[in-house]
Amino acid sequence: MSSLTQLIESYINELFEEERTEDSVFLRRKDLAESFGCVPSQINYVLRSRFTPERGYLVESQRGGHGYIRILKICSSTPQDRVNHIESIVGDSLNDQEARRLLSVLQERGLVSSRERLVIEVALRFCDEVGSSVFDISPYKRNVLQAELLKRMLRGLALS
Amino acid sequence: MSSLTQLIESYINELFEEERTEDSVFLRRKDLAESFGCVPSQINYVLRSRFTPERGYLVESQRGGHGYIRILKICSSTPQDRVNHIESIVGDSLNDQEARRLLSVLQERGLVSSRERLVIEVALRFCDEVGSSVFDISPYKRNVLQAELLKRMLRGLALS
DNA sequence: ATTTGTTTGGTCAGTATTCGTCAAGAAGGA
DNA sequence: TCCTTCTTGACGAATACTGACCAAACAAAT
Secondary structure, three states, X not given: OOOHHHHHHHHHHHHHHHOOOOOXXXXXXXXXXXXXXXXXXXXXXXXXXXXXXXXXXXXXXXXXXXXXXXXXXXXXXXHHHHHHHHHHHHOOOOOHHHHHHXXXXXXXXOOOXXXXXXXXXXXXXXXXXXXXXXXXXXXXXXXXXXXXXXXXXXXXXXXX | OOOHHHXXXXXXXXXXXXXXXXXXXXXXXXXXXXXXXXXXXXXXXXXXXXXXXXXXEEEEEEOOOOOEEEEEEOOOOOOHXXXXXXXXXXXXXXXXXXXXXXXXXXXXXXXXXHHHHXXXXXXXXXXXXXXXXXXXXXXXXXXXXXXXXXXXXXXXXXXX
16 A cells, blocks of 8 residues: 555655654665665655655765765754745745645645645635636736745744 | 535534544545535535634545545534624724734633644734735725734634 | 876666646536 | 536646666676
8 A cells, every 4th residue: 555655755754753863864865776576766766756855855875885875854943044934835826736746745735734725725825816807817927926925824833 | 505515514513523532524525526426626615614723623634545524623613693793893904013912812811822822823924025025015905904804814713 | 297097976768657736617506 | 597506527736656777886706
C-alpha cells in the first residue's frame, strides 16, 4: 500500500529524529538504495520531491571517493525569517492546485492549523470565483491575485 | 429516488463514521468508481459539489503510481444552527466597521481564534481593496461582496 | 605533475499508473 | 419550458520508478 518513496521518506525522517544534536543527516546514496532494493536514482527522486526548500529542507552532496548526501532542516527563528520564507515559496503567481498543495504542506509543517487552512481556502476560492464569474479577468491575473491574497494572509499568520 | 452522487456522498460519510481515530479518509478514485459502476470523474463531481471547504472539508490528492484522494473533515460536530445564526448576523451587506465589530464579538465568544480573525480580516481588506482600486465597483457592492466572503469563511468555521 | 582508473552522486528520458479538467448531453425539478 | 444538477468520456497532467549515460572527487601508477 505504501509506496517506496514514502518508505524512504519515513526512513530519513527517523534519521532526523534520532539525530538529537544536529539538524542534518548524512546518507550514502548507493547504500540506501541497496538496502531498499532499488536503483540509486530513486533516492534522488525522494530528495527532489520530499526534501525541498518548500518543505523546509536543503540538500548538499559530494561525488567521488568519500561521497555523501547531506540533508539539512532549515528552521526560521525570527518572524521576519518566516515571512521571507513564505514570500519566496508562494512567489508571484499561483494556480488553485499549487495553492492547495502549498497549504497542505504548511499544515503538515504545523505553520497553519486545519481551521486556518480552511478559512484560507474559502477565501481563495471566493477570490477566484468572483474574479472569473463577476469580473471575467484572465486566468493569469487571477493567479497573480491569488498569490497576493495568499501571501498577505500567511504573512499575517507568520507575524502573529 | 437517490442519485448516484448522493449514494457516493453517503458512502463517504459512512467511511468517516467508521473512522474513529482520524478525521480523514483515503480513497482510490478508480476503485470507488468501479464499485459504484461509474466513470472515475463522477467521484470528482461528488467531491467538488459535496466536500468543499465551505462545508468544512478539505480534499488532498496525488496522481500517478500509488495515487490517492484524501478527504479531511475539519468540522466534526453537527450544528447547522450555528451556521444559520452566523448567516443572520452577517446579513447581506456589511461595511468594514461592522465586519470588524462582528469579528471582535466572535473572538470574544471564542468562536474564532485571534489568528483566524487575522486571516479573515486580511482577506476582507484585500477583497475591498481589489474591488475599489482594480475594478472600481461601488461601495455598496463592495459591502455585499464582503458580506458574502465573510459568511463563507465563517460558515466553514462554524461547523467545527 | 599527469594520466588513468575507481568510486561515488547527478541528470534525463521513457513507461506505467493514477487523478483532474472540460464540455457535452441527460435527467430532474420548478 | 427553462434552469440546475448530474453523468459520461475523451483528453491532459502529475507522480513513481527504472536504467542508461554523464560528471565529479579521489587515488594509484607512471
